[in-house]
Amino acid sequence: MPSIFTYLTSEVDWCEGNFEHSAVIAEYYNTISNVSFFLLFPILLYLNHQYVQQRPLSAYSISFMFLLIGIFSTYYHVTLSYVGQLLDELSILWTVALTYTFWIPKRYFPGFIKDRTQFVWLVGFTTVVCTLMSFIKPTFNAYLLNSISLHLLYLTRQELKKCSNPRVHRIAAFMVMWWVLAISCWLSDKWFCGFWQRINFCYLHSF
Numbered sequence: 585m586p587s588i589f590t591y592l593t594s595e596v597d598w599c600e601g602n603f604e605h606s607a608v609i610a611e612y613y614n615t616i617s618n619v620s621f622f623l624l625f626p627i628l629l630y631l632n633h634q635y636v637q638q639r640p641l642s643a644y645s646i647s648f649m650f651l652l653i654g655i656f657s658t659y660y661h662v663t664l665s666y667v668g669q670l671l672d673e674l675s676i677l678w679t680v681a682l683t684y685t686f687w688i689p690k691r692y693f694p695g696f697i698k699d700r701t702q703f704v705w706l707v708g709f710t711t712v713v714c715t716l717m718s719f720i721k722p723t724f725n726a727y728l729l730n731s732i733s734l735h736l737l738y739l740t741r742q743e744l745k746k747c748s749n750p751r752v753h754r755i756a757a758f759m760v761m762w763w764v765l766a767i768s769c770w771l772s773d774k775w776f777c778g779f780w781q782r783i784n785f786c787y788l789h790s791f
Contacts, residue, residue: 590664594724596669598661599777599786613659617790621654642686649679666722673725674715680732682710692739733763 587593591610592602598611605612628647629636636643656675685704697703718725728784740756747753768787772780780786 589663590665591674592664593666594660595666596726597664598789599773599780600789609662610664611661611790613787613790615658618654618658621650621657624654625651632671636669639686642682644684645682647676648681649682653679669722670718673722673729674718676729677714677718677725678686678711680729681707688739689743692742724730730767733767737763 593640598614600611600614607614620654625647628650629643632643652670656668656671659665660672662668682709685700688703690700690703693700693703694706696717697706714725714728737760739761744753744756769791773786773788777786
């Protein structure tokens with residue numbers, strides 16, 4: 585049985601050809617695309633400096649998680665290892681969990697939750713359960729994360745009903761546009777790989 589750290593032991597192999605541009609990097613373009621995560625770490629802190637002063641814990645936590653996503657995603661696409669896949673997907677899951685604990689308005693809490701502390705425990709417990717399930721079936725993560733994104737889109741729609749600020753609506757529209765583009769690239773790479781390989785363009789996941 586191969587080691588879970590061994591190259592090409594991941595359950596997921598993206599459409600990009602392996603080792604085509606480097607003898608040590610399995611998916612070259614998927615690897616270098618993670619530069620964006622390393623840039624996001626300082627950029628987010630700089631652009632939100634006023635928020636950082638008021639809420640340093642949430643600002644630094646989320647920025648640090650983006651950095652971790654970049655590190656683990658780089659490792660995953662370099663090796664396509666089983667451990668790399670888990671680290672990549674779980675870092676995204678825990679980042680989303682943190683956003684829930686910090687920013688979901690109290691009016692969306694389940695009825696049996698009385699305050700944010702209880703909500704944090706609920707999110708933490710759910711995230712730990714999902715993490716343990718990931719070790720049993722790693723591909724479960726992808727569908728879980730996409731389900732969470734649908735819930736976040738629903739919450740955004742509910743919040744926009746109460747907001748008349750055109751700038752907020754514009755930002756939300758851009759967010760949805762980028763999400764649709766991202767999920768389209770993700771699904772296309774997984775479901776229509778044969779087509780992209782025929783036209784020699786196998787880099788949608790990196791975008």
